[in-house]
Amino acid sequence: MKLGGILKLIEEMPAYRRLLADLRRRQRGTVDVLDAAKPYVIAALYRELELPLMVITAQPENARRMQEQVSAWCGSKRVMLFPEPDALPYQHVVTDSTTGLERMQVLSALAGKGNGDGREPLVIASAPALIQKVIPFNSFTSAWHTVEVGMDIEPKRLLQRWQAIGYEREAIVEVPGTMSQRGGILDVYPPTGEFPVRIDFMGNTIDSMRFFDSHSQRSLGVISQIEIGPAAGAIDGGGCILDYLPEEAMLIVDEGERLQNAVELLKDEASRLLSDRLERGEVVDDIPTPYFGWEELGPKINSHFRLVLSSWEPPDEGQLHKLDFTPATSYVGQLPALINKTKQMLKQGRRLVLVSHQASRLSELLAETKTIAAPVTEVVRVPPPGSLTLVQGLLTGGWTAGGNVHLLTDVEIFGFIKQRRLSKKRPMPRQMLYVDITPGDYVVHVEHGIARFAGVTTMKNKEIPGEYMVLEYAGGDKLYIPVEQIDRVTRYIGASDHQPAMNRLGTPDWWRTRKKAKESVEIVALELLALYAVREVAPGFAFSPDTVWQQELEASFPYIETPDQMAAQKEVKKDMAEAMPMDRLILGDVGYGKTEVAIRAAFKAVMDGKQVVLLVPTTVLAQQHHTTFSQRLATFPVRIEVLSRFRSPKEQQAIIEGLANGSVDICIGTHRLLQKDVVFKDMGLLIIDEEQRFGVSHKEHLKKIRRSVDVLTLSATPIPRTLHMSLLGVRDMSTIETPPGERLPIKTHVAEYDERVVRGAILHEMERNGQVFFVHNRVQSIDFIAEKIQMLVPEARLAVAHGRMAEGELEA
Known part of the structure; x- marks a missing residue:
């Protein structure tokens, strides 16, 4: 998303023009501006001044949100976040190396090193990121060196030099900040590079260099030279990131008093941790302090050319510039009012900009009232007066500028903002999905059976080096599997947590096991075929097309749907539109969005006057689902109840009566819903969560229900028979394999109890x-x-x- 044309509208503000003129004369000042408009103002200044900028704010979440929003306005990769370390100084935790790499990339950009799009960097940092000391500027710049074809140097000298500036030696280079050697070949992955570099030596002379893909290890392109700088391991020192700012740079301080308070609180907490460790004798008295206090940061900030952003502070120096931004009007749950207001604004000659993840749906709704606006992702020209601009994108808040420019986002339209995290990671190839198998895990080879995964090793086959998975079998046997055949190995999934018996190589044990499993599957298949034959001829209910309320519900989802999620939703709706009863399995990991698909299906059924039952294996899960369904459907006239042991006998009886007379639309519960006293007036959809956790008698009861009612099954860990029958096409299945948009990985810190x-x-x-x-x-x-x-x-x-x-x- 690029909104350069809209950025130019700020020039219509006299106060902004005066601010810009003062800044060009290097005059400090304070800007009184609405919080929601701060990213817009920063992006406009970045575009106009063409200077290196650094924004400092109090809290890490503010910094991340600011970086996402300014990036959306600018459309530039040079808007960078300077992340805070995972732990405060003196904390006993293992930190994530990724944070150090990202900090090194920012330092390189400020120092004029590494890759860029030709623009000066705009760096955003929080108080925790600001106080941590970094490698001094002079030490950082002197560590950079050029490696080029034809250079005479011993490979071991290069390795020693890289090790001195923080690179870690690995067998294979896969992540930034690592290096490796295989004979006369050196691989190195600079933190500032998009790809690692492979250097071929002829003796002690560099013969060739090329980029290569860290996943496939394949060459990408020949290069003649490269600059290599420090890695994340070399960030310790007494320097401050403010020392990296060029002389012409401008510092933007967001709410200066809050920033000072945050720095002082962090220093107090770090000082307390240091005192505790001194008492325990874990550190010496004269240990260097790895952070700055405000008494040191304050003068550094004051020494720079700076601008203060504030929504409440008086100017500490310079001119106060009050920018005419006011909060946008909210239209949550009032789409007709928004459409009417849109027409009114256009007649009055105002500019209206709608930025929404649901831009296509908004366009359809507007078109129904003969207001035409095609969604765009880029606005190059200034929108004319009396125009409506509909942008496909994400912003966290709207505003009105000068009474003539109105910006509305998903917050004002739907009450939600689609959550996302920006990431620089490239999608991994399918074979990388197996990296979650760790040494010691049990695995299954399709031809040789159950084994224990011992790790990965490098071996030569006909003098050609390659990587092999090592599988340990019973009796000490080992099997080496080339990584190219990794698809033949899967993680062992058992019915319980007990350790499985490993097979022996060269025996018929695994063959007999597979034969028994096949016979068992055939029996289950015959039972299911009989059931599905009945379903083929059984009368079902064909649900109607989506209503306007259905569109509003889906638009209010506060996250970005993944492609797999959208595909599953489409398949469910297609099944529900047919007269034959649906029986679909939604398979996906925890947190991948199965529940949202179920909520939309349930709402669709309720819109056609049908009752929905959500069957879960535990009381706690029933309560969780009730909370989720209630929150998502709060703005709609849908009665949702939960039937579990949390309800008193009197409450349970009232719910059962509501199910019988049709006043309860959606009922969530455990196996209590399968008892004989529970009767439904008109059940149209049954949703089952983790069906394999129900008993045999419950499953027999579910078989009878399946003959005439649409059934949607959710599972994160399906039993092998269910999965196998689904793959054979006897049972429809939708898989959600894509994690939520750039979901952050879980960070695990291991430490002694303290x-x-x-x-x-x-x-x-x-x-x-x-x-x-x-x-x-x-x-x-x-x-x-x-x-x-x-x-x-x-x-x-x-x-x-x-x-x-x-x-x-x-x-x-």
């Missing part, structure tokens, strides 16, 4: 308004542990939950 670490982790999560789950393995002592945690973090609100609690206590 109350100070626990307190620090809890406070860190509370600072970002998050929640913490402390998992304990004994019900008998859980209350004692809870008391310790409460004493450790008295500022936290604490609750205890376990499986032996009474219904009322657990529900509360």
Whole structure:
């Protein structure tokens, strides 16, 4: 998304023109501006001034949101986030190397090194990122060196030099900041490079160099030289990122007083951690301080040419520039009012810009009222007065500028903003999906059976080096599988957590196991074929096309749907539109969006006057689904109930009566829903979550229901027979393999139990308004542990939950 044409509209503000003139004369000042408009103003200044800019703000979430929004306005890859380290100084946790690499990329950009699009960088940093010391500027720049074809140098000298500036030696170069050697070939992956570099030596002379793909290890293109700088491992030192700003750069301070308070709080917490470690003798008294306090950062900030953004502070110096931005009007749940207001604004000659992930749907709704606006992803020219611009994209808030320019986003239109994370990672090839198999895991080879994965090794086959998976079988046998045949190996998935018996190579054990499984599958297949033969001729209900409310529900989803999610939704709707009863399995990992597909299907059924039943294996899961369904359908006249042990007998009886008379639209519950006293007036859709966790009698009851009602099954871990029959086409299946858009990986830190670490982790999560789950393995002592945690973090609100609690206590 590029909105350069809309950026130019700010020039119509007299206050902005005065601000721009002052900045060009290098005069400091303060800008009074609405929070939602800050990214717009920063992007406009970045475009006009053509200077290196650095924005500093108090909280990490503010910095990330600012970077995403300014990038959306500019459409430039040079808008960079300077991330904060994973831990405060002196914390006992293992940090993520990715953060160090990203910090190194920002330092390189400010120092004029590495790749770019020719523009000066715009860097955004939070207080935790700002206080951490980095490699001094002079040491950083002197560590850069050029490697070129024809250079005379021993390979080991290059390796030593790279090791000195933070590169780690690995068998294979796959991630930035690593290097490797295989004879006369050196591989190195600079943090600033998009691809690693392979250097071929002829003796001690560099014969050729080329980029290669880190996943496939294939060559991509020949190069003659490359600049190599420090890696993430070399970031320790006494330098400050502010020292990297060129003399002509401008510093933008977002809410200066909040920034100062955040820095002082971080310093106090780090000082407390240091005192604790000094008391335990874990550090020496004269250890260098790895962070800056405000007494050091304040003068550094004041020494730079700077601009302060504030929505409430008086100017500390220079001119106060008040920009005429006001909050946008909200139209949540009032789409007809929005359409009418749109027509009114256009007649009045105002400019209206709608930025939405649902731009296509908005275009269709507007077209029904003869207001034509085609969605675009780029706005190059200034929109004329009396125009409507519909942009496909994401912004986190709208505003009105000068009373003549109105920006509305998904926040004002639907009440939600589609959540996403920007990522520089390229999609991995399919074979990389197997990297979650770790040494020690049990795996299954399609021809040789169950084994234990021992790792990956490098071997030569006919003098050609290659990578092989090592599989250990019973009796100490080993099998080496070329990585090209990795598709023949899958993770072992058993019905319980017990360790499986491994097969022996060269014996018929695995063949006999496969034969028994095949016979069992054939029996199940015959049963299912009989069931599906009945379904083929059974009368079903053909659901109607989507309603306007259906479109509003789907538009209000606060995340970006993945392609697999959209495909599954399309397949479900197609099945529901047919007269034959649906029986579809939605297969996907936890958090991949199965529930949203189920919610949309349930709402579609309710819109046709049908009742929906969601069957789950546990009471807690029923309560979770009830909360999710209630939140998503809160703005619609849909009655949702949950039938479980959390409900009193009187409440259960009222729900059962509601199911019988049709007043309950959606009912969520456990196997209680399958009992004889539960009768439905007109059930049209049955949704089953994790069917394999129900008992035999329950499944027999479900077989009868399947003959006449649409059934949608959700599963993250389907039983092998269900999956196998689905693949044979007897049962329809939709797979959701794509994780949510650039979902961040889970970070795991391993450390000795330390109350100070626990307190620090809890406070860190509370600072970002998050929640913490402390998992304990004994019900008998859980209350004692809870008391310790409460004493450790008295500022936290604490609750205890376990499986032996009474219904009322657990529900509360």
